Amino acid sequence: xxxxxxxxxxxxxxxxxxxxxxxxxxxxxxxxxxxxxxxxxxxxxxxxxxxxxxxxxxxxxxxxxxxxxxxxxxxxxxxxxxxxxxxxxxxxxxxxxxxxxxxxxxxxxxxxxxxxxxxxxxxxxxxxxxxxxxxxxxxxxxxxxxxxxxxxxxxxxxxxxxxxxxxxxxxxxxxxxxxxxxxxxxxxxxxxxxxxxxxxxxxxxxxxxxxxxxxxxxxxxxxxxxxxxxxxxxxxxxxxxxxxxxxxxxxxxxxxxxxxxxxxxxxxxxxxxxxxxxxxxxxxxxxxxxxxxxxxxxxxxxxxxxxxxxxxxxxxxxxxxxxxxxxxxxxxxxxxxxxxxxxxxxxxxxxxxxxxxxxxxxxxxxxxxxxxxxxxxxxxxxxxxxxxxxxxxxxxxxxxxxxxxxxxxxxxxxxxxxxxxxxxxxxx
Amino acid sequence: xxxxxxxxxxxxxxxxxxxxxxxxxxxxxxxxxxxxxxxxxxxxxxxxxxxxxxxxxxxxxxxxxxxxxxxxxxxxxxxxxxxxxxxxxxxxxxxxxxxxxxxxxxxxxxxxxxxxxxxxxxxxxxxxxxxxxxxxxxxxxxxxxxxxxxxxxxxxxxxxxxxxxxxxxxxxxxxxxxxxxxxxxxxxxxxxxxxxxxxxxxxxxxxxxxxxxxxxxxxxxxxxxxxxxxxxxxxxxxxxxxxxxxxxxxxxxxxxxxxxxxxxxxxxxxxxxxxxxxxxxxxxxxxxxxxxxxxxxxxxxxxxxxxxxxxxxxxxxxxxxxxxxxxxxxxxxxxxxxxxxxxxxxxxxxxxxxxxxxxxxxxxxxxxxxxxxxxxxxxxxxxxxxxxxxxxxxxxxxxxxxxxxxxxxxxxxxxxxxxxxxxxxxxx
Numbered sequence: 001x002x003x004x005x006x007x008x009x010x011x012x013x014x015x016x017x018x019x020x021x022x023x024x025x026x027x028x029x030x031x032x033x034x035x036x037x038x039x040x041x042x043x044x045x046x047x048x049x050x051x052x053x054x055x056x057x058x059x060x061x062x063x064x065x066x067x068x069x070x071x072x073x074x075x076x077x078x079x080x081x082x083x084x085x086x087x088x089x090x091x092x093x094x095x096x097x098x099x100x101x102x103x104x105x106x107x108x109x110x111x112x113x114x115x116x117x118x119x120x121x122x123x124x125x126x127x128x129x130x131x132x133x134x135x136x137x138x139x140x141x142x143x144x145x146x147x148x149x150x151x152x153x154x155x156x157x158x159x160x161x162x163x164x165x166x167x168x169x170x171x172x173x174x175x176x177x178x179x180x181x182x183x184x185x186x187x188x189x190x191x192x193x194x195x196x197x198x199x200x201x202x203x204x205x206x207x208x209x210x211x212x213x214x215x216x217x218x219x220x221x222x223x224x225x226x227x228x229x230x231x232x233x234x235x236x237x238x239x240x241x242x243x244x245x246x247x248x249x250x251x252x253x254x255x256x257x258x259x260x261x262x263x264x265x266x267x268x269x270x271x272x273x274x275x276x277x278x279x280x281x282x283x284x285x286x287x288x289x290x291x292x293x294x295x296x297x298x299x300x301x302x303x304x305x306x307x308x309x310x311x312x313x314x315x316x317x318x319x320x321x322x323x324x325x326x327x328x329x330x331x332x333x334x335x336x337x338x339x340x341x342x343x344x345x346x347x348x349x350x351x352x353x354x355x356x357x358x359x360x361x362x363x364x365x366x367x368x369x370x371x372x373x374x375x376x377x378x379x380x381x382x383x384x385x386x387x388x389x390x391x392x393x394x395x396x397x398x399x400x401x402x403x404x405x406x407x408x409x410x411x412x413x414x415x416x417x418x419x420x421x422x423x424x425x426x427x428x
Numbered sequence: 429x430x431x432x433x434x435x436x437x438x439x440x441x442x443x444x445x446x447x448x449x450x451x452x453x454x455x456x457x458x459x460x461x462x463x464x465x466x467x468x469x470x471x472x473x474x475x476x477x478x479x480x481x482x483x484x485x486x487x488x489x490x491x492x493x494x495x496x497x498x499x500x501x502x503x504x505x506x507x508x509x510x511x512x513x514x515x516x517x518x519x520x521x522x523x524x525x526x527x528x529x530x531x532x533x534x535x536x537x538x539x540x541x542x543x544x545x546x547x548x549x550x551x552x553x554x555x556x557x558x559x560x561x562x563x564x565x566x567x568x569x570x571x572x573x574x575x576x577x578x579x580x581x582x583x584x585x586x587x588x589x590x591x592x593x594x595x596x597x598x599x600x601x602x603x604x605x606x607x608x609x610x611x612x613x614x615x616x617x618x619x620x621x622x623x624x625x626x627x628x629x630x631x632x633x634x635x636x637x638x639x640x641x642x643x644x645x646x647x648x649x650x651x652x653x654x655x656x657x658x659x660x661x662x663x664x665x666x667x668x669x670x671x672x673x674x675x676x677x678x679x680x681x682x683x684x685x686x687x688x689x690x691x692x693x694x695x696x697x698x699x700x701x702x703x704x705x706x707x708x709x710x711x712x713x714x715x716x717x718x719x720x721x722x723x724x725x726x727x728x729x730x731x732x733x734x735x736x737x738x739x740x741x742x743x744x745x746x747x748x749x750x751x752x753x754x755x756x757x758x759x760x761x762x763x764x765x766x767x768x769x770x771x772x773x774x775x776x777x778x779x780x781x782x783x784x785x786x787x788x789x790x791x792x793x794x795x796x797x798x799x800x801x802x803x804x805x806x807x808x809x810x811x812x813x814x815x816x817x818x819x820x821x822x823x824x825x826x827x828x829x830x831x832x833x834x835x836x837x838x839x840x841x842x843x844x845x846x847x848x849x850x851x852x853x854x855x856x
Contacts, residue, residue, distance in 0.1 A: 013608050043611045071601055073608025080612040170730065172833050173499055177733035180441050180501025183471045184508040184690050185697070188729060207832065259712065259721055262612050269613070269723030272709055273701065281700055284687065291855070293687055295697030297728030301616060302598065305605035308736050308823075393831045395736075395823060403821045404635065405600050427719070 002034060003105020003132070007056070008041035008048065010111030010118070011080060011263070012301075013073035014142050014159025015166075015310040016318035017110060018408065021075065022067040023322020024108045024138060025056055030323075031330050035106060042412065043077035044111075045118065048098050049091060049424040051417045059410050066408035068315060069398045072305035075408050080262030081426065083118045088425045092125050099126070099133060101418040106134050106329050110322070112141040112157075114263045116337055117361035123334045136329040137337030137357050138322050142304050144199035147365045153355045155342040158321055159304070161314030161390035164203035166303050167192060167246075168391055171207035171215065174244055174297070182242035187233055187283060187294035189245045191276035193303055195265055196220055196250070198367045199387075200303070202379045204246045206391060209384050214240045220248040221367050222376035229279060230287030232377060237290040245294075251275040262426070274298050307405060313392035317350060324352040348389035430462060431533020431560070435484070436469035436476065438539030438546070439508060439691070440729075441501035442570050442587025443594075443738040444746035445538060446836065449503065450495040451750020452536045452566060453484055458751075459758050463534060470840065471505035472539075473546065476523050477852040479845045481530065487838050494836035496743060497826045500733035503836050508690030509854065511546045516853045520553050527554070527561060529846040534562050534757050538750070540569040540585075542691045544765055545789035551762045564757040565765030565785050566750050570732050572627035575793045581783045583770040586749055587732070589742030589818035592631035594731050595620060595674075596819055599635035599643065602672055602725070610670035615661055615711060615722035617673045619704035621731055623693055624648055624678070626795045627815075628731070630807045632674045634819060637812050642668045648676040649795050650804035657707060658715030660805060665718040673722075679703040690854075702726050735833060741820035745778065752780040776817035 007024045009017055021040075028035045038056040041047030054076065056064075067075060083091055099107065109119040116137045123135035139146055139154060142163035147154040170190070178188045194200040198219025208215060214236045218224050224232075229245070236243040249268040252275065259270035268274065276296040283294040317340055325338040336354040343349040371383035399406040435452045437445055449468075456463045466484040469475030482504065484492075495503060511519055527535070537547040544565045551563035567574055567582060570591035575582040598618070606616045622628040626647025636643060642664045646652050652660075657673070664671040677696040680703065687698035696702070704724040711722040745768055753766040764782040771777040799811035827834040 009608070013605060043608075046611055070604060072604035074604035074606075075608070077611070078608050169736070169833060170734075172835070173733045173735055174729065176498060176500035176502035176735075176835060177441060177729045178502075180437070180471075180503070180506050181729075183474055183505070185695075185729075261721075267613075267721060267723075269725075270708065270712055270721035273705060274724075277701060277705065280698065284698055293689075293695060293698035295695075295728060296702075296726065297697075297730055298702075298724065298726040299730065300723060300725030301602065301605045301609075301613075302725055302727065305601045306598075307601055307604075308597070388831070391831060394828060400822060403816070403819060405597060407600070407604060 002036040004037040004039060004103050005035050005106035005108065006039045006041050006048065006053065006104050007108040008044045009073050009076060009078040010044040010109060010115035011078060012304055013078055014140055014304055015071040015162040015307060016158055016314050017073055017140050018067040018070045018075050019315045019318035020110050020138050020140060020158055020322035022064060023319040024326060025064055027323040027326025031326060034330055039415065040076040044079035044081060045083060046079045046081050046424065048095050049422060051098055051419055052414050053102065054410060054412060055415050063408045063410055066399065066406065068319065069307060069396050070407040071307040071310060075410055081424065082263045083121065091425050092121065094422050095122055096126060096129050096131055097419060100131060105132060108136050108138060108325055110138040110140050113146045113360060113363050116357050120357035120361045123357060134329045134334040136325045137360065138325045139337055139339065142200060143194050143197055145197040145365050146360060147363055149365060149368060153360060154339040155350065156340060156390055158314060158318035160199060161311040161392065162309060163200050163303055164206060164387055165311040165391035166306055166309040167200060167203045168206035169309055171204045171244065175213045178242050178244050184292045185295050186237055186242045186290050186292045187245060189247065189276045189279045189294055189296045191249055191274055191298045192246050194220055194248050196364060198248050201246050201248045202367055202383055203387055205379050205384060206388055213244060214242055215244045216377045217379065218247040218251050219367055219372065220250055221372060224376055225252050226279065226282045230283060233283065234289045245279065247275045247279055249275055252278060269300050307398050308395065310396045311390060311392040312394055312396055313390055315396060320352055328354050430464040432465040432467060432531050433463050433534035433536065434467045434469050434476065434481065434532050435536040436472045437501050437504060437506040438472045438537060438543035439506060440732055441506055442568055442732055443499040443590040443735060444586055444742050445501055445568050446495040446498045446503050447743045447746035448538050448566050448568060448586055448750035450492060451747040452754060453492055455751040455754025459754060462758055467843065468504040472507035472509065473511060474507045474509050474852065476526050477519060477850060479526055479847055480842050482838060482840060483843050491836045491838055494827065494834065496747065497735060497824050498835040499735040499738060503838055509852065510691045511549065519853050520549065522850050523550055524554055524557050524559055525847060528559060533560060536564050536566060536753055538566040538568050541574045541788060541791050544785050548785040548789045551785060562757045562762040564753045565788065566753045567765060567767065570628060571622050571625055573625040573793050574788060575791055577793060577796060581788060582767040583778065584768060584818060586742060586746035588627060589739040589820065590737060591628050591731055592634060592815055593739040593819035594734055594737040595628060595631045596634035597737055599632045599672065603641045606670050606672050612720045613723050614665055614670045614718055614720045615673060616725065617675065617704045617707045617722055618725045619677055619702055620674050622648055622676050624792060626676050629674050629676045630795055630811055631815055633807050633812060634816055641672060642670055643672045644805045645807065646675040646679050647795055647800060648678055649800060652804055653680050654707065654710045658711060661711065662717045673707065675703045675707055677703055680706060697728050735824065735826050738824045739818060739820040740822055740824055741818055743824060748780055756782050
């Protein structure tokens with residue numbers, strides 16, 4: 001008997017998370033002998049708990065195709081609802097109950113490491129409860145921090161290539177700005193996302209692989225502080241009269257009033273001040289030994305939601321990995337996450353594979369030491385060789401209507417509920 | 429006898445300031461019977477004072493053509509050196525001296541209202557000193573705050589259309605983000621540039637002329653404060669569960685530690701905190717009556733230096749107005765700024781005209797009252813009709829080489845100096 005599928009997104013979005021969604025949907029459609037209805041859960045796992053399910057099969061085909069160039073998670077929503085605590089046993093049981101009620105046999109979870117942990121636990125619990133359920137993960141994070149230090153589980157996560165392209169192009173633009181304004185605003189400080197790892201900050205170097213731009217990168221993995229930053233900046237000002245500084249959002253984190261997200265991680269966007277502001281204040285008050293002022297730029301969520309900088313390579317891989325997840329679900333059963341691995345050789349080529357959810361769950365990957373230069377201000381050529389192919393060539397083909405971007409828009413109408421109302425543990 | 433020309437840029441850049449530079453250069457080339465060498469002053473008027481002049485005639489033709497899609501002012505530099513005070517008489521005299529030494533008969537100054545004041549004074553002083561000099565202004569500012577309240581001096585300034593396009597597309601992207609993340613980050617706060625006027629903030633509305641997005645605009649011309657903002661946001665959260673807030677950089681300015689630029693204006697990018705941060709802190713600490721957190725985004729200089737969002741209409745007009753300035757210089761003599769005016773009728777068409785520098789100097793234009801809705805949170809359809817044509821259709825044709833943007837790069841080599849070294853008054 002055919003079973004239905006649920007697909008859900010989790011955590012912060014990427015410019016290509018919907019390409020993975022499209023891959024999952026089209027993958028499911030191609031296995032119509034196994035998979036019946038395809039539902040999307042509205043706002044990630046919260047939608048499962050609240051039984052808020054959208055029938056994807058009835059959405060216009062055109063909207064599904066538009067997912068490819070629709071950034072962030074406005075199509076089906078995402079959330080940061082954490083499902084780890086022992087005290088959330090009720091939530092886990094509710095999930096199983098909802099799956100049972102809607103004859104769900106396949107659950108595709110698009111997310112980062114926290115989400116793969118949830119996916120693993122749901123998969124285990126279903127087994128315990130005797131529910132025939134295949135849970136398959138689809139990797140997603142701009143941070144590129146999912147996986148192992150040897151890049152054997154996954155070469156890179158979908159989303160990272162687009163965040164990297166955003167930063168490469170941004171630094172090119174800011175270089176024009178900084179070069180032009182250097183006599184009055186010699187230092188441009190920019191803050192890049194990346195909770196624990198410096199992959200996004202590092203991608204700024206892709207703007208300038210030949211190192212012509214006075215660019216300093218303060219990655220999460222290095223131990224610079226305000227004083228060493230000011231020293232480095234002043235040295236560069238003496239040499240070239242200007243400096244572009246990219247700081248990881250957690251730079252000198254002691255000074256930030258921290259906020260936390262639903263996963264218990266620091267939520268830098270909601271903090272009382274920003275790393276960029278702390279640096280700007282320090283430089284302008286005590287640190288700057290040159291005429292002019294430092295200015296701060298905090299793109300915040302813009303870097304993970306900007307359609308125009310989505311990498312074509314990233315879009316395609318995000319789509320493929322979504323499709324691969326369905327293939328894995330059908331062919332290999334529960335407990336896997338689809339992965340992207342790089343073929344050996346000098347030209348960039350990837351293949352899609354799988355890794356056990358358990359292994360990925362709560363994994364964390366940092367920028368390897370040997371990709372950071374000795375002064376802790378730059379990345380090596382090896383990093384450039386790794387990251388450059390990910391940003392691709394050319395612009396994404398965003399559809400324009402009446403001068404504006406035309407994004408996918410589903411009809412958000414929930415299918416009939418079959419269970420009594422439920423209040424998720426964390427909302428009580 | 430032929431005279432030489434100097435072109436210079438002044439103040440904060442725009443994504444199309446170089447298109448005006450290209451227009452001036454090509455205009456000068458087309459009047460080769462009047463104009464000899466074309467020099468660019470490196471970093472605005474500072475380059476004149478320091479006698480740092482670049483020979484444009486000897487730059488590769490290809491680089492001049494690339495100016496069209498090169499954002500910000502990295503090609504010839506700009507500055508915020510103020511030339512107003514009586515005590516800077518020496519600087520004014522130095523300018524005349526440099527012009528005399530290099531046989532300068534034409535001075536093209538690309539800038540905002542402050543710069544038109546400088547241009548006017550230089551023009552007057554040259555007349556007094558018996559130097560045959562034609563000074564012509566080329567308008568430039570993303571703020572659209574140059575001109576008169578009736579839009580009779582100038583309909584809009586080159587640069588504004590691109591800043592407007594940046595914000596229109598940005599809000600479209602952030603809407604996808606906010607819609608997707610609303611259950612954990614229901615409020616996205618973004619800070620728009622615009623020192624005294626709300627034209628840029630207002631342009632966010634172009635993302636959503638039909639008003640489908642829960643978007644609130646806090647323009648400089650309205651008198652909202654943190655408390656009324658929180659009330660408005662909470663009302664929207666109750667209605668739709670999410671809210672996108674765009675605040676003018678000077679919102680509730682009392683809370684910002686102010687920094688000042690060389691013109692004596694507040695330099696928000698260098699201030700101790702930002703309007704967005706003040707709003708985020710207020711909402712997260714006392715104001716937010718919903719689950720989740722507000723996050724802050726401060727694009728800063730990115731909004732005036734991003735090539736990808738340059739409006740094709742704006743690029744073309746910026747180029748034309750630069751060319752027009754040369755025509756005015758030759759045909760009408762000194763003391764004018766080239767302008768853009770809109771033809772009557774329902775389809776968008778412009779023509780290029782002129783206004784006296786004296787009239788433009790230090791003019792300031794605010795968003796007219798009748799373009800702001802009564803609740804002070806939105807603009808009217810009249811504003812949309814005014815601004816929508818300025819963002820154009822389609823993407824600019826930025827040249828890509830090796831996966832990166834290829835911008836114009838001049839050979840920065842100064843022509844032989846003819847005068848003793850000089851230290852500008854403000855650097856002493």
